[in-house]
């Protein structure tokens with residue numbers, strides 16, 4: 799089984815989890831980036847990213863594997879932006895035919911909204927079997943992340 803973990807991360811929460819999941823599953827790891835980087839300040843990031851996500855924009859991305867077709871099982875990692883997947887992951891799902899190969903998703907949020915995002919993603923990810931909601935490192939419940947991630951990996955393997 800050829801597996802890929804594909805993620806986007808602005809402040810590295812999702813990146814760290816993606817590295818763990820890829821290592822545990824012996825999967826290939828790919829980081830999606832915005833072709834035009836986000837602005838430097840937090841306020842501008844919140845404004846631009848929030849607007850892109852809530853309006854369903856598909857900003858240009860880079861880092862998509864050339865041999866995407868070769869992966870039979872894809873695990874997606876995304877921060878929550880405005881209650882939805884971050885816009886680079888939205889672009890990935892809109893522009894590349896991977897929806898039926900995404901079997902698992904892990905999301906990071908600053909407090910909530912993971913379930914809302916998964917509910918909306920489930921409409922297009924028809925084979926989604928596992929998901930896990932993780933908390934930003936600044937959030938008090940982030941101490942549960944390692945245990946949740948371990949269980950997530952076990953669920954994928956079972």
Ligand SMILES: Cc1cc2nc3c(=O)[nH]c(=O)nc-3n(C[C@H](O)[C@H](O)[C@H](O)COP(=O)(O)O)c2cc1C
Nearest residue numbers: 807808809810811812847877880881908909910934
């Ligand atoms: C543009 C933007 C929008 C966000 N919207 C939400 C949100 O709607 N709900 C929430 O709980 N957290 C929200 N957050 C917080 C991020 O989901 C959270 O910090 C996440 O852990 C970031 O992951 P990363 O470090 O991999 O980028 C938002 C952050 C950004 C930058």
